Amino acid sequence: MRIMRAEQFDLSREVEYGTPEQNETVKAVVDAVRSEGDAALLAYTERFDGVRLDAASLRVTDAEIAAAYERVEEDFLEAIRAAAANIRSFHEKQMRSSWMDLQPDGTVLGQILRPLKRVGVYVPGGKAAYPSSVLMNVIPAQVAGVPEIVMVTPPATGGTEGIDPYILVAAAEAGVKEMYRVGGAQAVAALAYGTASIPPVDKICGPGNIYVALAKRAVFGVVDIDSIAGPSEIAVLADETADPAYVAADLLSQAEHDEMASAILVTPSAALAEAVAAEVDRQLADLPRREIARASIDSYGAALLVDSLEAGIDVINALAPEHLEVLTADPMSLLGRIENAGAIFLGPYSSEPVGDYFAGPNHILPTNGTARFSSPVNVDDFLKKSSLIYYSREALLAGGDKIMTLARYEGLEGHARAVELRLRRERGEG
Amino acid sequence: MRIMRAEQFDLSREVEYGTPEQNETVKAVVDAVRSEGDAALLAYTERFDGVRLDAASLRVTDAEIAAAYERVEEDFLEAIRAAAANIRSFHEKQMRSSWMDLQPDGTVLGQILRPLKRVGVYVPGGKAAYPSSVLMNVIPAQVAGVPEIVMVTPPATGGTEGIDPYILVAAAEAGVKEMYRVGGAQAVAALAYGTASIPPVDKICGPGNIYVALAKRAVFGVVDIDSIAGPSEIAVLADETADPAYVAADLLSQAEHDEMASAILVTPSAALAEAVAAEVDRQLADLPRREIARASIDSYGAALLVDSLEAGIDVINALAPEHLEVLTADPMSLLGRIENAGAIFLGPYSSEPVGDYFAGPNHILPTNGTARFSSPVNVDDFLKKSSLIYYSREALLAGGDKIMTLARYEGLEGHARAVELRLRRERGEG
Numbered sequence: 001m002r003i004m005r006a007e008q009f010d011l012s013r014e015v016e017y018g019t020p021e022q023n024e025t026v027k028a029v030v031d032a033v034r035s036e037g038d039a040a041l042l043a044y045t046e047r048f049d050g051v052r053l054d055a056a057s058l059r060v061t062d063a064e065i066a067a068a069y070e071r072v073e074e075d076f077l078e079a080i081r082a083a084a085a086n087i088r089s090f091h092e093k094q095m096r097s098s099w100m101d102l103q104p105d106g107t108v109l110g111q112i113l114r115p116l117k118r119v120g121v122y123v124p125g126g127k128a129a130y131p132s133s134v135l136m137n138v139i140p141a142q143v144a145g146v147p148e149i150v151m152v153t154p155p156a157t158g159g160t161e162g163i164d165p166y167i168l169v170a171a172a173e174a175g176v177k178e179m180y181r182v183g184g185a186q187a188v189a190a191l192a193y194g195t196a197s198i199p200p201v202d203k204i205c206g207p208g209n210i211y212v213a214l215a216k217r218a219v220f221g222v223v224d225i226d227s228i229a230g231p232s233e234i235a236v237l238a239d240e241t242a243d244p245a246y247v248a249a250d251l252l253s254q255a256e257h258d259e260m261a262s263a264i265l266v267t268p269s270a271a272l273a274e275a276v277a278a279e280v281d282r283q284l285a286d287l288p289r290r291e292i293a294r295a296s297i298d299s300y301g302a303a304l305l306v307d308s309l310e311a312g313i314d315v316i317n318a319l320a321p322e323h324l325e326v327l328t329a330d331p332m333s334l335l336g337r338i339e340n341a342g343a344i345f346l347g348p349y350s351s352e353p354v355g356d357y358f359a360g361p362n363h364i365l366p367t368n369g370t371a372r373f374s375s376p377v378n379v380d381d382f383l384k385k386s387s388l389i390y391y392s393r394e395a396l397l398a399g400g401d402k403i404m405t406l407a408r409y410e411g412l413e414g415h416a417r418a419v420e421l422r423l424r425r426e427r428g429e430g
Numbered sequence: 431m432r433i434m435r436a437e438q439f440d441l442s443r444e445v446e447y448g449t450p451e452q453n454e455t456v457k458a459v460v461d462a463v464r465s466e467g468d469a470a471l472l473a474y475t476e477r478f479d480g481v482r483l484d485a486a487s488l489r490v491t492d493a494e495i496a497a498a499y500e501r502v503e504e505d506f507l508e509a510i511r512a513a514a515a516n517i518r519s520f521h522e523k524q525m526r527s528s529w530m531d532l533q534p535d536g537t538v539l540g541q542i543l544r545p546l547k548r549v550g551v552y553v554p555g556g557k558a559a560y561p562s563s564v565l566m567n568v569i570p571a572q573v574a575g576v577p578e579i580v581m582v583t584p585p586a587t588g589g590t591e592g593i594d595p596y597i598l599v600a601a602a603e604a605g606v607k608e609m610y611r612v613g614g615a616q617a618v619a620a621l622a623y624g625t626a627s628i629p630p631v632d633k634i635c636g637p638g639n640i641y642v643a644l645a646k647r648a649v650f651g652v653v654d655i656d657s658i659a660g661p662s663e664i665a666v667l668a669d670e671t672a673d674p675a676y677v678a679a680d681l682l683s684q685a686e687h688d689e690m691a692s693a694i695l696v697t698p699s700a701a702l703a704e705a706v707a708a709e710v711d712r713q714l715a716d717l718p719r720r721e722i723a724r725a726s727i728d729s730y731g732a733a734l735l736v737d738s739l740e741a742g743i744d745v746i747n748a749l750a751p752e753h754l755e756v757l758t759a760d761p762m763s764l765l766g767r768i769e770n771a772g773a774i775f776l777g778p779y780s781s782e783p784v785g786d787y788f789a790g791p792n793h794i795l796p797t798n799g800t801a802r803f804s805s806p807v808n809v810d811d812f813l814k815k816s817s818l819i820y821y822s823r824e825a826l827l828a829g830g831d832k833i834m835t836l837a838r839y840e841g842l843e844g845h846a847r848a849v850e851l852r853l854r855r856e857r858g859e860g
Contacts, residue, residue, distance in 0.1 A: 076839050079832040090539055093531055101523055101790075109520055109790055114769060116803050130840050166839060202803040221658065224803035228651065249848035256844035288843045335818075339544060343817040350821040351852060353845040357836045358829050360531075360539055361817035373546050373632040373654035375815035385805035387773040387791035388765075391780040399788050402509035406787045409506050409596060410560050413718045414686035415783040418679035422781060 001251075001277040001297050006266065006304040006315045011369075018214045026185045026214040033189035038196050044186035049125075051155040051162070053181065055197045060163065060179040065172050068165035076166065077173075083358050084135050084173050090360030091143040094379040106392030113383045115145035116224075118199070120191035121176070122206035122216075123167055125154035125183055131170035132357050136364050136377060137206050138174035144382035150201060151176045152191065154183025183208075185215035192219035203382070207364075226377065230368035231260035231300075234352055235321035235341075237312050237334070238276075240269040242327035243348065247272070248279030250325055250352050255296035256289040262300035264319065266312045273303035313337045320371040323352050342371045397426060431681075431707040431727050436696065436734040436745045441799075448644045456615045456644040463619035468626050474616035479555075481585040481592070483611065485627045490593065490609040495602050498595035506596065507603075513788050514565050514603050520790030521573040524809040536822030543813045545575035546654075548629070550621035551606070552636035552646075553597055555584035555613055561600035562787050566794050566807060567636050568604035574812035580631060581606045582621065584613025613638075615645035622649035633812070637794075656807065660798035661690035661730075664782060665751035665771075667742050667764070668706075670699040672757035673778065677702070678709030680755055680782050685726035686719040692730035694749065696742045703733035743767045750801040753782050772801045827856060 018026075032040035038055045046052050069077075100110040121137045123129060134151070141149050151171050156162030163181060171179060180198055182190060188208075194200030204216055205226035216225040234254035236247050251263035265276055280297060284290050306312045313334060316324060320340035328334065331346040338344060342365030343355055356363045366374035400423045407415035423429075448456075462470035468485045476482050499507075530540040551567045553559060564581070571579050581601045586592030593611060601609060610628055612620060618638075624630030634646055635656035646655040664684035666677050681693035695706055710727060714720050736742040743764060746754060750770035758764065761776040768774060772795030773785055786793045796804035830853045837845035853859075 075835050079835040079839075082829070082832050083836060090531065093529065094541065096526075099523065101520065107789070111524065111791075111808070112774070117769065127841065132836060132840065221798075221800070224800075245851060246848070249844070249851050253842070253844040253848040256842060283847070287847075289841075293844060331820075338816070339547065341816050343819060344542070346818070346820040349823050349826040349852060350819050351826075351848045353833055353837055353842075353849050354821050354826065354829075355817070355819045356845060358833045359537070359819050359821060359825075361541075361819055365817075366814075368651075370651070370654075371814070371816070373814055376817050378541075378815060380810065384796075384801070384803055385808060386768070386771050386801070387785070387795075387806050388776070389773060389780050389785045389789050389791055390761075390776040391784045391789060393779050395789075396779040396781075396784065399512070399784075402512050403783055403788045405505050405509040406513060406562060407783055410562065411557065411719075412683070412686060412783075414679070414683040414723060415786060417713070417717075418676070418683040418781045418783050421675060421679050422779060 001280050001301050001303055003273045003277060003303040003305065006306045006311070009302060009304055011318050018210050022210055023214055026211055026218055029185040030189040030215055030218050033186050033195065034193040041182060041186050041190050041195055044184065045155065045182055048184050048186070049154050053155065058180050058182060058197050060168065060181060065168050068168035071165040072169050077169065080131060080135070080170055080173055083132065084139065086358060086360040087135055087139045088143060091140045091379050095143060096383070100388070103395070105394040105398065107395040108388065108390040110388035112386040112388055114386070115147070116202040116382050116384060117146070118148040118150065118201045119146045119382060120150045120152060120201040120204045122187065122204060122208050122212060123151055123153040124208050124212070125156060128207070129153070129164050129167050131166045132363065133207065134167060134170040135174050136362050138171065138176055140362065140377055140379050141382040142175050144379045146382050148178065149176050150191070150198070151179040152182050152187040153179070154187070155181040185211045188212055188215035188219060192223045205377070205381070226381065227366065227370065227374055229364070231262065232257045233262040233321045233367060234323040234325065235264045235266060235316055235319055236325045236327060237266045237309065237316055238269070238272055238327040239267065239309060239329060240272055241329045242272060244272060244275035244279045246348060246351070247276045247327060248283050251276070251280060251297070251301065252283055252287060252293050253352055254323065255293040255301060256287065259292050259295040260300065261296045263297060264301065264321070265303040266306060266315050267303065268306050268308050268312060270305060273305060276303060309334060316341065320369045322365045322367045322371065323355070325350065325352060340371045342366045342376055393426060396422060431710050431731050431733055433703045433707060433733045433735065436736045436741070439732055439734050441748050448640050452640055453644055456641055456648055459615040460619040460645055460648050463616050463625065464623040471612060471616050471620050471625055474614065475585065475612055478614050478616070479584050483585065488610050488612060488627050490598065490611060495598050498598035501595040502599050507599065510561060510565070510600055510603055513562065514569065516788060516790040517565055517569045518573060521570045521809050525573060526813070530818070533825070535824040535828065537825040538818065538820040540818035542816040542818055544816070545577070546632040546812050546814060547576070548578040548580065548631040549576045549812060550580045550582060550631040550634045552617065552634060552638050552642060553581055553583040553601070554638050554642070555586060558637070559583070559594050559597050561596045562793065563637065564597060564600040565604050566792050568601065568606055570792065570807055570809050571812040572605050574809045576812050578608065579606050580621070581609040582612050582617040583609070584617070585611040615641045618642055618645035618649060622653045635807070635811070656811065657796065657800065657804055659794070661692065662687045663692040663751045663797060664753040664755065665694045665696060665746055665749055666755045666757060667696045667739065667746055668702060668757040669697065669739060669759060670702055671759045672702060674702060674705035674709045676778060676781070677706045677757060678713050681706070681710060681727070681731065682713055682717060682723050683782055684753065685723040685731060686717065689722050689725040690730065691726045693727060694731065694751070695733040696736060696745050697733065698736050698738050698742065700735060703735060706733060739764060746771065750799045752795045752797045752801065753785070755780065755782060770801045772796045772806055823856060826852060
């Protein structure tokens with residue numbers, strides 16, 4: 001692992017929007033599903049996934065879900081249930097209520113919160129299918145009160161049995177009752193516009209490959225979408241009290257995700273940096289995903305030296321990492337200065353996998369520096385607000401002239417007259 | 431105004447993403463400002479706005495703002511101050527705090543809320559410049575605690591005096607201290623990537639023409655953006671107790687915005703529909719913006735007849751209007767069933783302009799049916815969340831095995847080992 005001064009590290013980021021060819025493909029798929037519905041959906045499923053389905057076999061049956069339960073191990077089921085309970089409990093604390101502001105003149109203003117009506121969760125197929133991510137997408141929607149939560153996931157060759165039973169069980173445990181075996185841009189288009197078999201949704205969330213990401217971007221505005229996830233990142237801010245083995249293990253737990261993943265140590269201790277670099281090499285040796293993790297560490301990993309923990313915080317805020325671990329003698333003394341991070345893990349027992357799987361907070365976090373302005377997936381993502389205005393006669397009489405003044409300065413006489421008409425009536429002028 | 435059965439009305443919507451040529455232009459502008467900074471910004475300002483500036487004159491000076499105060503009338507200043515106070519008061523009620531969940535085993539989980547650090551507000555020039563919209567964009571950011579709020583607005587020919595004094599005063603009243611005379615896609619690019627004169631922001635909001643909208647879409651991911659606004663809409667749900675003159679005036683106050691604006695009456699009363707249609711014609715006759723309003727009513731306006739108010743609610747929920755007025759004998763009896771609307775105005779004194787200018791709730795609302803999943807501009811738009819995880823030794827000992835189980839089922843051995851290493855140490859195994 002490179003050890004370098006923090007000033008020498010390149011913080012710049014790129015946003016990837018796909019090649020023109022990928023965009024063209026996605027546009028064609030989305031347009032076709034929009035205009036031809038199921039016929040296009042089934043044709044693309046045959047073409048891209050190599051699976052021939054008919055409209056009647058798109059939906060996963062209750063019998064298939066029951067069969068999936070038979071195929072997963074008891075320890076998996078226990079663990080996923082415990083994780084789901086923790087995730088639900090944390091997200092329930094995010095829930096908010098509609099509220100009213102009652103004014104003495106009789107005016108009532110308010111903010112009404114309602115769940116979205118129907119949400120589609122995309123779950124990728126193959127090795128990118130993570131049961132934990134199913135929980136992290138579905139449970140916040142469920143806690144928000146979304147009555148219809150739909151999962152789509154691509155079929156694998158072999159038909160019915162092709163869907164990972166762990167995914168089916170995770171979805172069922174999270175409370176999904178409607179699942180379809182479709183994936184790719186065609187599934188996103190079906191969720192956005194609806195087909196005869198799949199009614200349209202209000203929001204699409206969940207990770208996918210570049211075609212899925214581009215399709216989500218293409219249908220944004222017809223439906224809401226979640227953010228487009230980039231490669232995963234961890235930054236560890238540590239001082240000389242940190243255990244180098246813990247730091248190395250946590251960096252590697254990020255690096256093993258993806259060759260593009262980034263794992264960065266920020267420390268004022270050159271000794272710690274050396275020890276962590278040595279531990280990384282040692283632990284890499286027998287890690288099953290060592291080739292991926294090694295590529296990640298070599299390309300995007302680094303130990304960045306800073307003059308002080310305070311200077312380290314500045315580096316962290318500029319990085320705006322998806323995950324931040326603080327492994328220092330007194331992590332709470334730094335918390336107030338951390339401005340940008342998706343999830344903050346404090347102290348030696350808060351290893352990143354604790355948050356990835358189990359503690360309760362969401363593991364879908366802003367990547368690629370977007371923690372400057374984005375948030376973990378949360379219940380608010382599945383609620384929408386409406387303003388409520390019940391204006392009283394007294395309030396209109398008191399404020400009406402000012403409203404007309406502002407409307408007329410903006411050249412909107414019709415606005416002024418809508419108020420004037422009422423003021424005249426109420427003042428007995430006509 | 432057309433009177434027709436609701437079933438015959440076309441509810442379908444299109445999302446407009448600009449022509450390929452417009453997208454090409456925007457891409458070129460954004461790329462040039464990104465790579466060349468101020469030089470490109472100034473060159474495009476000369477080319478598109480016809481105004482030759484240098485970097486030193488981009489920023490609006492305090493003297494210019496003071497001069498703007500000299501140019502606006504006292505009644506405007508009084509009205510905008512009263513409106514700002516109401517808007518601030520309503521949005522302060524939206525503010526939330528960071529919270530913690532303290533668990534008996536010593537674990538602390540939490541959600542940290544922080545304001546974005548720097549926000550850019552785009553204000554269009556010319557006749558699309560609305561002081562009220564400046565308040566509606568700036569005040570929620572200010573209430574959220576955003577320390578740096580920047581306004582950009584295009585210069586008009588004539589240099590300094592070109593910026594509307596009402597806009598400068600509204601921005602100053604809302605608390606903006608940093609204003610630049612740039613507009614168009616070049617201003618959006620400058621806000622996203624920064625130039626020598628204009629430091630980059632974390633979020634760009636505010637309305638603009640198609641080039642501004644496309645530029646915002648292009649920089650999304652580098653910074654956050656607000657939603658892309660479509661044409662404005664009102665729906666009025668009314669029964670036979672409604673005053674046809676009020677209904678007509680409120681429909682016209684929407685129709686006068688834009689030829690693409692939509693004003694729709696939904697009612698079970700054919701008599702009311704007839705009376706409103708007659709009133710619309712009568713009031714249109716001497717409305718200053720009658721050509722725009724007439725075009726809007728002819729193309730997008732309608733009185734839709736339904737069998738009952740309940741059936742009317744179904745039409746409203748399918749429309750998901752930006753503004754909804756309920757002018758019925760007992761509007762509260764319908765409120766609980768209204769699922770989709772940006773702002774809901776109840777009763778005869780809650781004319782839409784009350785909300786557009788004065789009551790306090792935001793007038794920047796989801797358009798084009800996006801009230802199904804989007805919200806009025808609000809304080810949350812300028813806050814971001816971070817998760818906090820302080821996991822205790824006891825919690826890790828209790829849950830560690832389940833975490834490892836889940837990680838191993840997902841094939842992420844590095845995740846399992848980061849936990850296993852700690853469990854072994856704590857259990858005295860290594």
